[in-house]
Amino acid sequence: MKALFSNKQSIFFLLFLALLSCQHAEQKTDLDYKLLELDYAEGFKVYQGIGFKVLEVLQAFPGKHQPFRYLVMEQQGEIPKGKFDAIIQLPVKKVILTSTTQIPHLEYLGESSTLIGFPNLDLISSEKVRKMIHLGKVKDLGKGAQTNVEMVIDLAPDWIMISTLGEDLRNLDLFQKSGIPAPLNGEYLEGHPLGRAEWIKFTGALLGRWEEAHQAFEAIKNAYEEAEALAKKNDQTHKPKIMSGVMYKDIWYVPGADSWGAKLIQAAGGDYGFKDHPGTGSIQLSYEYVFEKAQDADFWIGAADHNSLEEMGKADPRYTYFQAFQKGQVYTYTKKKGIKGGVEYFELGYLRPDLILKDLIKIMYPDILPDYTPYFYSRLNEK
Amino acid sequence: MKNKPIYITFLLGLIICLLLFILNLSIGSVHIPFPDIASRITGKPFLKASWETILMEFRLPKAITAILAGINLSISGLQMQTFFRNPLAGPYVLGISSGAGLGVAIMVMASTAFGWVIYFGQLGVWSIIISASLGAILVLLLISFTAWRVRDSMTLLIVGLMFGSAVSAIVAVLSYFSGAEQLKLFTVWSMGSLGISSYTQLLGLLIASLLGLLPALFLLKSYNAMLLGEAYAESMGINIKRLRWGIILSTGILAGSTTAICGPIAFIGIAVPHMARLIFKSGDHRILLPGSAIAGAIIMLFCDAISQLPGSAQTLPINAVTSLIGAPMVIWLILRRNFSKEF
Numbered sequence: 001m002k003a004l005f006s007n008k009q010s011i012f013f014l015l016f017l018a019l020l021s022c023q024h025a026e027q028k029t030d031l032d033y034k035l036l037e038l039d040y041a042e043g044f045k046v047y048q049g050i051g052f053k054v055l056e057v058l059q060a061f062p063g064k065h066q067p068f069r070y071l072v073m074e075q076q077g078e079i080p081k082g083k084f085d086a087i088i089q090l091p092v093k094k095v096i097l098t099s100t101t102q103i104p105h106l107e108y109l110g111e112s113s114t115l116i117g118f119p120n121l122d123l124i125s126s127e128k129v130r131k132m133i134h135l136g137k138v139k140d141l142g143k144g145a146q147t148n149v150e151m152v153i154d155l156a157p158d159w160i161m162i163s164t165l166g167e168d169l170r171n172l173d174l175f176q177k178s179g180i181p182a183p184l185n186g187e188y189l190e191g192h193p194l195g196r197a198e199w200i201k202f203t204g205a206l207l208g209r210w211e212e213a214h215q216a217f218e219a220i221k222n223a224y225e226e227a228e229a230l231a232k233k234n235d236q237t238h239k240p241k242i243m244s245g246v247m248y249k250d251i252w253y254v255p256g257a258d259s260w261g262a263k264l265i266q267a268a269g270g271d272y273g274f275k276d277h278p279g280t281g282s283i284q285l286s287y288e289y290v291f292e293k294a295q296d297a298d299f300w301i302g303a304a305d306h307n308s309l310e311e312m313g314k315a316d317p318r319y320t321y322f323q324a325f326q327k328g329q330v331y332t333y334t335k336k337k338g339i340k341g342g343v344e345y346f347e348l349g350y351l352r353p354d355l356i357l358k359d360l361i362k363i364m365y366p367d368i369l370p371d372y373t374p375y376f377y378s379r380l381n382e383k
Numbered sequence: 384m385k386n387k388p389i390y391i392t393f394l395l396g397l398i399i400c401l402l403l404f405i406l407n408l409s410i411g412s413v414h415i416p417f418p419d420i421a422s423r424i425t426g427k428p429f430l431k432a433s434w435e436t437i438l439m440e441f442r443l444p445k446a447i448t449a450i451l452a453g454i455n456l457s458i459s460g461l462q463m464q465t466f467f468r469n470p471l472a473g474p475y476v477l478g479i480s481s482g483a484g485l486g487v488a489i490m491v492m493a494s495t496a497f498g499w500v501i502y503f504g505q506l507g508v509w510s511i512i513i514s515a516s517l518g519a520i521l522v523l524l525l526i527s528f529t530a531w532r533v534r535d536s537m538t539l540l541i542v543g544l545m546f547g548s549a550v551s552a553i554v555a556v557l558s559y560f561s562g563a564e565q566l567k568l569f570t571v572w573s574m575g576s577l578g579i580s581s582y583t584q585l586l587g588l589l590i591a592s593l594l595g596l597l598p599a600l601f602l603l604k605s606y607n608a609m610l611l612g613e614a615y616a617e618s619m620g621i622n623i624k625r626l627r628w629g630i631i632l633s634t635g636i637l638a639g640s641t642t643a644i645c646g647p648i649a650f651i652g653i654a655v656p657h658m659a660r661l662i663f664k665s666g667d668h669r670i671l672l673p674g675s676a677i678a679g680a681i682i683m684l685f686c687d688a689i690s691q692l693p694g695s696a697q698t699l700p701i702n703a704v705t706s707l708i709g710a711p712m713v714i715w716l717i718l719r720r721n722f723s724k725e726f
Contacts, residue, residue: 143560248568248571248572249578249646250445250577250578251576284697284698285696285697286691286696287441288412288437289413291433291441295436321440
């Protein structure tokens with residue numbers, strides 16, 4: 001084997017390589033971090049450094065944007081170089097949340113007592129947090145559609161977690177100027193139900209509860225995958241036909257085929273009546289079309305917050321022409337409410353897709369889970 | 384002799400209206416072949432049971448609603464143009480629809496604040512019609528007081544716009560603080576829709592329309608005199624006070640109830656009376672009133688047919704269609720001739 005290069009050449013070559021790698025390292029800010037693998041979530045990444053974590057939020061709101069990077073210092077020490085949107089020093093004692101879906105994270109991580117503010121407290125159903133509200137430990141940030149920035153600054157939390165559609169980003173500058181870290185939570189953009197649940201690790205990292213978050217998610221993931229396997233094993237030659245949504249005037253709003261809700265229906269072994277309509281959010285269809293497509297559906301799952309078939313028929317007589325309605329197979333997830341009327345599904349649903357999946361399996365194939373009682377869903381007019 | 388063409392025009396209008404009505408029954412997201420519709424009208428049942436429901440419970444009430452909405456908005460527009468002696472008056476332009484919207488917004492969204500339970504159901508129909516009519520009449524009264532103080536059509540329009548803006552601002556504040564569900568309900572309502580959920584609602588709209596039309600029919604003769612000014616009308620022995628109140632009530636109920644059920648629908652009220660003037664070449668309200676009614680029904684049926692986007696699963700909000708058709712029409716009318724000739 002003849003050497004390709006002379007010694008001299010190879011030394012140059014190695015030098016050149018070394019230079020290249022130096023440059024590369026400089027670009028990566030001389031940080032030495034390793035990526036911590038996530039199972040389902042695609043909207044954020046977690047890197048572990050020595051004594052710190054870096055959270056990268058790739059998808060915080062719809063549309064294209066630069067990733068947001070947050071540094072969580074797990075020990076006192078030198079701040080690593082690099083550009084960060086916020087730097088959080090553990091331990092964290094006081095936090096503000098802005099979406100009910102983030103409330104269960106605190107509970108599962110044993111950190112409920114850190115919550116000091118939330119907009120529109122009535123929406124919260126978690127009993128632990130309700131107790132704290134009762135004791136006056138959580139401040140109501142108002143019911144308005146926008147975050148009350150002044151109150152947040154006044155409360156001076158260690159961080160405020162924000163869910164946004166991208167409309168109030170200028171608040172981020174205000175929080176940054178006042179030194180309040182404002183990590184963006186983009187869980188609602190995750191395609192897979194378990195992807196949304198995995199965002200508990202995001203909250204976990206921000207609270208210094210990474211291990212607990214990991215364990216909590218493992219349990220949820222295993223329960224979900226188990227249930228899904230059960231549904232798959234089942235004879236699915238005749239899948240029940242599922243319809244969903246309600247009408248506002250004469251426009252029918254149904255979850256798109258790629259939405260979280262539709263995915264759960266399909267995972268449970270249901271034949272979603274509107275599977276030809278892609279979309280991750282809700283889609284609008286005309287009454288006629290829905291009627292033609294779903295008149296003979298076996299189950300109507302997710303019918304807003306009607307309390308009874310009678311009330312539904314009163315609200316719009318055109319509901320009564322559906323077979324699922326006539327057979328009393330209409331299910332809603334709004335029955336379980338907190339003391340102040342907050343719907344628990346909107347709070348715990350993102351974190352516990354396993355429960356929703358089991359609920360749906362129980363509705364469609366009652367024999368698979370004989371001893372299971374649905375957690376969120378209830379049948380209208382169930383005696 | 385001279386009246387003959389007018390009868391022919393009316394007859395033609397009725398025939399077009401009927402044809403459009405049948406067309407409306409036969410188009411939509413779901414394709415029902417025209418021959419099937421025709422044989423259904425003669426009493427033969429459909430091949431598919433779902434068609435029966437779609438036709439009888441959805442398309443038929445919708446088409447009738449379109450006709451009623453077209454008649455009501457056009458006649459309230461005609462009355463306002465006569466009343467204010469202003470060619471650009473109309474329920475949408477002068478903020479009457481916003482007033483009705485405010486009434487509905489208070490009903491729907493303040494229910495969050497006060498904990499009322501209101502839904503667009505069987506019983507909800509009257510509460511919503513009455514609240515919208517009250518809102519419409521309130522704005523009308525305010526505008527009328529302005530109109531009687533300031534006898535200048537430009538000022539009146541500006542004041543109308545201001546009222547509209549002020550009312551929208553109140554609605555915006557209500558929206559800001561209301562729950563997601565109420566907000567959605569109200570937003571969808573504000574896009575306009577002819578889809579009516581039940582015959583009960585339709586009956587409500589029909590009764591309100593008749594109530595609103597009564598004063599207009601009684602005052603028909605006085606309207607012609609009004610065009611020449613209130614002083615002239617008074618010299619003809621017309622009770623101006625009664626006339627004013629009659630017009631306010633009629634317009635308020637017509638525009639209010641229609642807005643309540645269908646949401647704010649733009650441009651029909653302002654454009655159709657002008658079309659009627661063009662078609663019938665007359666300023667006589669005994670001709671213009673039925674003329675506007677037929678023209679309004681035709682235009683609404685036509686707009687509804689477009690909004691159905693035949694064959695697709697989606698529909699367009701009716702308000703978008705009326706604006707797209709109505710706005711150019713008004714601009715064309717303004718450019719076409721000396722607009723203020725009859726006023």
